[in-house]
Amino acid sequence: MLAKRIIPCLDVTAGRVVKGVSFVELRDAGxxxxxxxRYDDQGADELTFLDITASxxxxxxxxxxxxxxxxxxxxxxxxxxxxxxVQDVRNLLNAGADKVSINTSAVVxxxxxxxxxxxxxxxxxxxxxxxxxxxxxxWEVFTHGGRKATGLDAVEWAKxxxxxxxxxxxLTSMDQDGQKRGFDLALTRAVTDALEIPVIxxxxxxxxxxxxxxxxxGGADAVLAASIFHFGxxxxxxxxxxxxxxxxxxxx
Amino acid sequence: xxxxxxxxxxxxxxxxxxxxxRKVAPEAGVSVTDDxxxxxxxxRVIFPGxxxxxxxxxxxxxxxxxxxxxxxxxxxxxxxxxxxxQMLFEHSAEGDVPGLAVLPGExxxxxxxxxxxxxxxxxVPHMGWNQVHHAEHVLWNGIPQDARFYFVHSYxxxxxxxxxxxxxxxxxxxFVCAAARDNLFAVQFHPEKSAAAGxxxxxxxxxxxxx
Numbered sequence: 001m002l003a004k005r006i007i008p009c010l011d012v013t014a015g016r017v018v019k020g021v022s023f024v025e026l027r028d029a030g031x032x033x034x035x036x037x038r039y040d041d042q043g044a045d046e047l048t049f050l051d052i053t054a055s056x057x058x059x060x061x062x063x064x065x066x067x068x069x070x071x072x073x074x075x076x077x078x079x080x081x082x083x084x085x086v087q088d089v090r091n092l093l094n095a096g097a098d099k100v101s102i103n104t105s106a107v108v109x110x111x112x113x114x115x116x117x118x119x120x121x122x123x124x125x126x127x128x129x130x131x132x133x134x135x136x137x138x139w140e141v142f143t144h145g146g147r148k149a150t151g152l153d154a155v156e157w158a159k160x161x162x163x164x165x166x167x168x169x170x171l172t173s174m175d176q177d178g179q180k181r182g183f184d185l186a187l188t189r190a191v192t193d194a195l196e197i198p199v200i201x202x203x204x205x206x207x208x209x210x211x212x213x214x215x216x217x218g219g220a221d222a223v224l225a226a227s228i229f230h231f232g233x234x235x236x237x238x239x240x241x242x243x244x245x246x247x248x249x250x251x252x
Numbered sequence: 253x254x255x256x257x258x259x260x261x262x263x264x265x266x267x268x269x270x271x272x273x274r275k276v277a278p279e280a281g282v283s284v285t286d287d288x289x290x291x292x293x294x295x296r297v298i299f300p301g302x303x304x305x306x307x308x309x310x311x312x313x314x315x316x317x318x319x320x321x322x323x324x325x326x327x328x329x330x331x332x333x334x335x336x337x338q339m340l341f342e343h344s345a346e347g348d349v350p351g352l353a354v355l356p357g358e359x360x361x362x363x364x365x366x367x368x369x370x371x372x373x374x375x376v377p378h379m380g381w382n383q384v385h386h387a388e389h390v391l392w393n394g395i396p397q398d399a400r401f402y403f404v405h406s407y408x409x410x411x412x413x414x415x416x417x418x419x420x421x422x423x424x425x426x427f428v429c430a431a432a433r434d435n436l437f438a439v440q441f442h443p444e445k446s447a448a449a450g451x452x453x454x455x456x457x458x459x460x461x462x463x
Binding site: 001003045093167199 | 268
């Protein structure tokens with residue numbers, strides 16, 4: 001049967017992988033190409049790169065990184081950050097990305113999701129949603145790296161994105177991100193139950209049980225984590241063995 | 253004359269396929285091409301595909317590549333990938349369009365509301381790494397039974413001749429994920445994105461000399 005996926009996430013700026021707490025306080029984690037190879041060796045199912053470079057900075061760096069990774073790593077690569085128009089999607093795919101993640105621009109211009117999916121297929125369009133709890137059982141979509149409230153309900157927004165042609169949802173809890181307390185399981189469950197397309201849970205992983213919980217309790221199709229892998233606490237292989245012991249189907 | 257032509261009809265990203273072929277055959281001449289002549293002259297042809305079947309068929313015809321693909325599928329080592337498998341069949345439920353009819357059968361969609369044995373919802377597209385139960389064929393050489401390959405698709409093929417089936421996978425019911433006949437082999441998954449198992453399959457294709 002289909003395996004649940006483990007996806008290491010590499011936040012990239014100025015050619016380096018960094019990791020912050022709740023979208024701030026960045027810490028250097030190393031060279032992206034080197035890290036990508038390491039995770040591939042460890043059995044990562046996919047890799048996600050988020051270009052967190054401020055919009056004014058040079059964006060061409062990420063293209064070189066993706067080109068280099070794609071020459072050496074033969075698993076799916078998702079790239080997001082700063083995708084504003086269909087041409088940006090095209091450029092990333094041409095650099096070697098298999099999927100492109102759209103976040104803020106999906107809110108600013110939802111038609112971008114429809115246009116990109118129409119042109120390149122839903123299989124390569126991931127919509128990233130940063131959500132924050134605003135009331136019990138209620139989450140709001142935030143954009144611009146978590147700084148801007150949109151007034152959109154996260155579950156409704158996810159359904160809307162599925163309708164427009166998203167092939168997958170990358171769902172990040174901003175309350176949990178960087179806190180190492182585990183995913184927002186209620187949020188994950190609410191979104192995955194509302195959708196027919198796969199949901200990647202993100203934000204908050206601090207140990208291997210959190211990954212297992214994302215699948216078993218949150219109902220996620222894939223789990224994404226950064227710092228537990230970057231700073232050598234666990235390998236991807238350890239994470240998979242742990243999940244397998246909990247009865248979760250994984251690719252070992 | 254190139255060793256391997258990767259058919260480019262403007263649908264999706266062929267760079268991954270090209271990179272993976274380069275990895276397993278660094279000496280081979282590889283061309284990503286929309287030129288019917290290059291396809292006709294190539295020793296081997298890879299026929300990938302992404303996106304919707306209707307768009308793929310339209311773009312293939314818009315570039316005048318239908319005949320070149322049909323000829324290659326009949327007379328030289330030919331590897332279809334993803335929609336490149338689906339297009340070989342007679343008809344697809346995706347957009348209700350006719351295919352190239354190289355192989356007999358239909359392309360159908362996964363049912364809505366699929367559930368696994370524990371009652372959990374199974375998402376469509378079927379996306380991720382699934383186990384492949386394969387038959388005997390040289391393209392499976394060195395690939396363990398039930399090895400995992402990377403899939404992303406909502407439709408799958410139903411050959412009307414079961415003799416064509418080279419592999420199945422389960423979601424949750426068995427579905428055909430590889431079909432072959434003579435010089436032709438085609439897979440639903442993405443060997444170019446399936447790590448070691450996928451590279452092995454591509455390597456086997458490069459070395460394949462069908463009778």
